[in-house]
Amino acid sequence: MTPKRRVHIQKMLGEQHRLEVAETYRRGHATRLARIAAAEGVDVVIVAAGDGTLNEAANGLVGSSTALAPLPGGSTNVFARTIGVPNSVTPATELLIKSLNAKSIRRVGVGLANERYFLFHLGVGFDAKVIAQVERHHWIKRRFAHTVFAATTANTYFRNYDRKKPAFRVEKLDKTLIGEGVFSIVSNTHPYAFFGIRSLTVTKDAGFDRSLALTMFKNFDYLSTLTAMASAIGKGKHLQKKKSIIQIADLDGLRFISHHGPFPYQVDGDFLGEIERLEVSYVPDSLSLVVPSTAQ
DSSP states (O other): OOHHHHHHHHHHHHTTSOOOOOOOOSTTHHHHHHHHHHHTTOSEEEEEEOHHHHHHHHHHHTTSSOEEEEEEOSSSOHHHHHTTOOSSHHHHHHHHHHHHHTTOEEEEEEEEETTEEESSEEEEEHHHHHHHHHHTTHHHHHHSHHHHHHHHHHHHHHHSOOSSSOOEEEEETTOOEEEEESEEEEESSSOSEEETTEEEOSOSSOSTTSOEEEEEESOOOHHHHHHHHHHHHTTSTGGGGOTTEEEEEEESEEEEEESSSOEEEEETTEEEEEESEEEEEEEEEEEEEEOOGGGO
8 A cells, every 4th residue: 555545545535525544553553543433433444455454443343333444455355355346446446435425334244263353264274374474574475465375375385384183173162073173264254365366265155144154174185285275266166075174154153272282373364373272253243344336
């Protein structure tokens, strides 16, 4: 998000709406700014940034009547693209203005991982490890995002991750065992992510009209991984047929419990560290969201 792009967005939005602009300077700053905006009765918080900053802003707005509106300002912009926002600033801003004028706002549910809300997914294990590695070189990520992710994913898979021994067990809130796994994704929407122009789908059994969906890899051997990647680039259908993958939809909650030491986790592409126990739940009707007016 360059200064030139920021000024361009301000000019477009300021023609029809009263606008106050704030910049984030540190981790967690967007949550504080959004929480203040909600307390002051601001109608909409527009976030021109990537998924990590968008997630922080959402955490400041959950439970309030202030709406969240994403504009693409990051390297991938998963959530904005998921709801139909163009992955380019000018057309995205034009569509946002149209949506605001049409009052195209809907109430949606979000996921909650311990004390952190998430908009589109929670990753436990492998993808969190990849993100942790990428964040160590954030300045490279800004310039070569997809190349860095691809290279780091391969390096982590072959050299820095135990793909055979289960790292955790997963159970429902009533303590019914779901299984043991090395890598899990809890989806609130689909797709899981984007790689360039391609969407990556692990399940279609997730969306704003449903609660959470679990995709868990019981092992992560070479053949299973290649099959999963090929399926994700397609429509995710083959993942449903693999015996080494557990998929369960419409979950109101679940928990992850470590087998041998802390496991890494991430929400909406933001690495949160390592933990030995993770409580996950679905929080319905908790966030107002500006959606493209054409989607109504």
